[in-house]
Amino acid sequence: QLQLQESGPGLVKPSQSLSLTCSVSGGSINNNTYYWSWIRQHPGKGLEWIGYIHHSGSTYYNPSLKSRVMISVDTSKNQFFLKLTSVTAADTAVYYCARDLGGYTPFNWGQGTRVTVSS
């Protein structure tokens, strides 16, 4: 059964970079059918799509975050990563990783990891 697990620092200082890892088990990142997404949810708010990556390296990002976001993949470790630079308090959120069917549908989700931006 597919499982996704987010990991990374729960606290990041303003102006620094936020880096998260999503470890995938029970399925291969190399499957051509899927993209691998990052999605976040601000406290008490709705969902915001951040972007996704295909194992081939193709990436697509939310235009509002594109200048600060990089998503990468390590197929040998079956992991993918999120880096968000120059963070502010507005980046405080629960960050989810997900397996995305065809680049159209976040199908399977991790449990999420809470990240707080504060000095």
Place this chain on the structure above:
Amino acid sequence: QSALTQPASVSGSPGQSITITCTGTNNDVGRYNYVSWYQQHPGKAPKLIIFEVNNRPSGISSRFSGSKSGSTASLSISGLQAEDEADYYCSSYTTRSTEIFGGGTKLTV
């Protein structure tokens, strides 16, 4: 990209049926049949309940159904149960090769 538009809240009594709408544009909902719906209980990750407008993943009750007309998609829940009380989000693929979510709807049973 602006979020898809959903009502902030809907309510219904046990056994009743409700419908939640999700309005987009010709660049997302109106263009593609890649509309999904998610159920999220407090403190939990979202769970996919409908994909590609009207398809249910394995294990999802047939009480949940989806449809679309023009740039508005709808999620219907029949035979409301107490455990259906949750937040519901729609999402769509867009012409920018991105994805976009709705603002969410709180369902009270």
